[in-house]
Amino acid sequence: MTESVTGAHGPPWSVDLLADLHAGVLDAETAARLWPRVNADPEARAVLEALDSVKVGLGQLAHAPVEPMPAHVAARLDAALAAEARSRFGPPGSAAPPRPSAPPRSTEPPAGPSLAPVTDLAAARRRRNRMAAWGAGLLTAAAAAAAIAFIAIPGTSTDGAPVAGKGATEATEPPDGAEPPLALSGDDLNPAIGQLTGEKDYGQLENEQGLKACLDGNDIPSGDTIGVHPVTLDGQEGIAALLGAGTEPGKFRVVVVEPTCTGGNPDEIMADAIVGN
Numbered sequence: 001m002t003e004s005v006t007g008a009h010g011p012p013w014s015v016d017l018l019a020d021l022h023a024g025v026l027d028a029e030t031a032a033r034l035w036p037r038v039n040a041d042p043e044a045r046a047v048l049e050a051l052d053s054v055k056v057g058l059g060q061l062a063h064a065p066v067e068p069m070p071a072h073v074a075a076r077l078d079a080a081l082a083a084e085a086r087s088r089f090g091p092p093g094s095a096a097p098p099r100p101s102a103p104p105r106s107t108e109p110p111a112g113p114s115l116a117p118v119t120d121l122a123a124a125r126r127r128r129n130r131m132a133a134w135g136a137g138l139l140t141a142a143a144a145a146a147a148i149a150f151i152a153i154p155g156t157s158t159d160g161a162p163v164a165g166k167g168a169t170e171a172t173e174p175p176d177g178a179e180p181p182l183a184l185s186g187d188d189l190n191p192a193i194g195q196l197t198g199e200k201d202y203g204q205l206e207n208e209q210g211l212k213a214c215l216d217g218n219d220i221p222s223g224d225t226i227g228v229h230p231v232t233l234d235g236q237e238g239i240a241a242l243l244g245a246g247t248e249p250g251k252f253r254v255v256v257v258e259p260t261c262t263g264g265n266p267d268e269i270m271a272d273a274i275v276g277n
Contacts, residue, residue: 011037011041011044013038013044017034018048019051021034022048022249023277024277049249063198181229182195182196184232184256184271185233186234189273190276192242192254193242193275196240196242198227199227199228199229200227201228201229201230202228202239203229203230204239205239208225211225211241213263214268218261218263218265218269221243221246222241224244225243227242231256238257238258239258240255240256240271241254242254245276251275251277252275254271254274254275255269255272256271256272
């Protein structure tokens with residue numbers, strides 16, 4: 001990604017350099033020297049704002065629905081597994097090979113006591129290690145064969161949709177289908193970026209106007225709201241909002257307020273921090 005806006009450490013800017021600065025991978029001295037110059041350049045600011053939008057879009061992918069496996073792909077997998085099982089075990093329902101009969105019991109009287117041969121200790125250890133390795137290999141092969149045979153049993157075809165086993169349990173949903181609150185820690189609010197991006201659950205604040213009234217009443221610019229969702233902050237219920245950080249590309253502002261916040265009371269603000277690179 002070396003398009004112009006090209007340059008070394010000044011206008012015209014290198015897009016690679018701006019991306020490294022936005023990601024926070026430059027050393028502190030270089031970053032401190034570049035930020036004032038970048039913030040003063042409209043073209044560089046436009047590139048950083050585009051990178052911000054890409055970061056937000058990638059965060060929203062975490063909440064996108066997972067598409068089921070296409071039916072034709074699932075059918076091909078089922079057919080391949082069934083063919084592998086037939087090649088190893090024969091068609092379903094085929095009879096197992098007969099067990100070997102026990103050797104006839106000897107009628108000769110037992111021989112008298114004999115001296116056991118003396119075995120080299122190192123050779124015995126090598127033989128024991130070989131037997132242990134063979135045993136582990138047989139167990140691994142048996143486990144793989146059992147898994148293939150289970151998948152190939154008729155009636156377990158996925159038909160393009162996942163099928164839960166009998167032992168699977170469905171996750172219980174919260175009452176009325178509401179999503180559970182997100183858990184945040186006041187010691188580190190950086191995870192809130194990924195958790196809140198794209199969320200629009202205002203909880204008891206009800207809507208954007210309720211959030212704006214709460215923030216404006218406590219002298220916090222509501223500005224660009226990237227996401228909002230009920231949370232627990234160190235075990236205390238609240239509502240968290242992820243906001244843009246104004247002139248600081250790559251950074252965000254996390255504000256956690258009480259669920260019944262109406263503005264005009266600083267005690268309603270549970271946390272207020274700048275997070276990000």
